[in-house]
Amino acid sequence: MSNKMNDQMMPVSIEQSKLLGNPLRIKIIGALYGTAKTSKQVATQIGESPGNVHYHVQKLYQGGLIDLVEEKRVGGVIEKYYLSKAKWFKSDQDVKVFPELDDSFESASATNISMSLQLKESEQEELLNEFRTLLEKWVERTSTPEHAMEEEFVIGLKLVSRKEKQKD
Known part of the structure; x- marks a missing residue:
């Protein structure tokens, strides 16, 4: 039950x-x-309770972010297999998925890294792919039972052109 999705x-x-x-x-x-x-397989993989994972699944x-792709009857139980529609999601600029990334959020711990690069168009895509x-x-590395009780952090990456958008 694998899925051949692109990384769009x-x-x-x-x-x-x-x-x-x-x-x-x-x-x-x-x-x-x-x-x-x-849900049970996911719970085992990430070290969370099956009930909690089932609720979030x-x-x-x-919400239309995952699909139900198969149902199997095993004994008296119907196992439901889910698959993510994508690995990466994009929202409008106005929508804050992680409010912690807003400049006004007062975090107990934060690190900011900024720099300027001169990139060809192909290099922009290459750089973004490397970050992805x-x-x-890191998501895979930290989605384990031994990380379940660790402090959570949010990371955001924004590649911005210094060239201002042309007004119509």
């Missing part, structure tokens, strides 16, 4: 963006990307 960003609504603001749901989407799994399914790969590695 899925546009999301305001309601879907709010669903993605929960770190556990991000872990669930990561676990459901590429291979369909049951239902929210993601109702790095972030995916």
Whole structure:
């Protein structure tokens, strides 16, 4: 039950963006990307309780971010297999998936890294792909039972042209 998806960003609504603001749901989407799994399988993989994961899987399914791709009868139980529609999501600039990234949020711990680069168009895409790969590695690395009680952090990346947008 694997899925051959591309890595294109899925546009999301305001309601879907709010669903993605929960770190556990991000872990669930990561676990459901590429291979369909049951809520129980996801719970085991990420070290969360099956009931808690089931609740969040239902929210993601109702919100249109994951698909129900198969149902199997095993004994007297019907196992439901879910698959993420995408690995990356994109929302309107006005929608804040993570309010913690807003400059006005007073975090106990924050690090800001800024720099200027001169990039060809192809290099912009290459750089963004490298960041995506790095972030995916860290989501996978930290979506384990031994990280379940660790402090949560939010990271955002914004690549901005210094060239101002032309007004119509």
